[in-house]
Amino acid sequence: ETVMTQSPATLSVSPGERATLSCRASQSVGSNLAWYQKKPGQAPRLLIYGASTRATGLPARFSGSGSGTEFTLTISSLQSEDFAVYYCQQYNNWPPGNFGGGTKVEIK
Amino acid sequence: QLQLQESGPGLVKPSETLSLTCAVSGGSITNRTYYWGWVRQPPGKGPEWIGNIYFSGSTYYNPSLKSRVTISVDTSKNRFSLRLTSVTAADTAVYYCARVPRVAKAAAGTGAFDHWGQGTLVTVAS
Numbered sequence: 001e002t003v004m005t006q007s008p009a010t011l012s013v014s015p016g017e018r019a020t021l022s023c024r025a026s027q028s029v030g031s032n033l034a035w036y037q038k039k040p041g042q043a044p045r046l047l048i049y050g051a052s053t054r055a056t057g058l059p060a061r062f063s064g065s066g067s068g069t070e071f072t073l074t075i076s077s078l079q080s081e082d083f084a085v086y087y088c089q090q091y092n093n094w095p096p097g098n099f100g101g102g103t104k105v106e107i108k
Numbered sequence: 109q110l111q112l113q114e115s116g117p118g119l120v121k122p123s124e125t126l127s128l129t130c131a132v133s134g135g136s137i138t139n140r141t142y143y144w145g146w147v148r149q150p151p152g153k154g155p156e157w158i159g160n161i162y163f164s165g166s167t168y169y170n171p172s173l174k175s176r177v178t179i180s181v182d183t184s185k186n187r188f189s190l191r192l193t194s195v196t197a198a199d200t201a202v203y204y205c206a207r208v209p210r211v212a213k214a215a216a217g218t219g220a221f222d223h224w225g226q227g228t229l230v231t232v233a234s
Contacts, residue, residue, distance in 0.1 A: 032215070036155075049222070
């Protein structure tokens with residue numbers, strides 16, 4: 001099973017600053033990686049798929065990069081609505097659908 | 109606009125069967141481009157993939173749940189369903205249904221979840 005490890009667990013950032021979130025896979029997942037944003041009481045929202053493709057309507061301040069085992073989600077200038085928990089998910093290796101443990105982005 | 113709506117009991121007794129249905133509107137469940145899936149999120153934990161189904165009835169399950177899970181599809185009603193048997197408190201979670209675009213070079217039966225239902229909390233308790 002491919003284990004997804006996210007770091008840091010919590011990221012404290014001031015509005016307007018840059019946030020960099022990491023996701024590491026225990027074995028290569030190619031580019032079959034997605035990022036989601038989760039807010040309390042809401043369903044997860046797909047942000048990035050294929051490691052770097054933004055979902056429809058996603059602001060350009062969100063970007064994804066990486067391949068193989070190392071991936072990064074960058075939020076270039078944090079807005080108030082971006083404070084949330086972010087999860088990565090691989091869909092390359094069986095069993096698919098493994099999510100990482102999440103990174104909580106909180107206001108500094 | 110695509111909408112997914114989960115429905116089912118919010119309380120299930122231990123050892124009984126959890127049953128949920130996801131109604132799909134604004135799109136056809138027989139669209140060959142998509143799988144349809146279930147994800148759950150226990151309180152305070154990350155999401156866990158349960159399984160996906162194709163309109164033809166092909167299913168793909170998380171091995172950790174496979175012995176207890178059945179996902180089925182009803183194309184005439186444009187909906188799909190989840191059954192989870194022998195539930196325990198560990199199955200308490202918000203259950204989501206979601207759409208999954210098929211990806212050519214990915215593990216069979218899965219991809220990223222691009223549209224989600226609002227989720228329904230299922231509590232297992234006596």
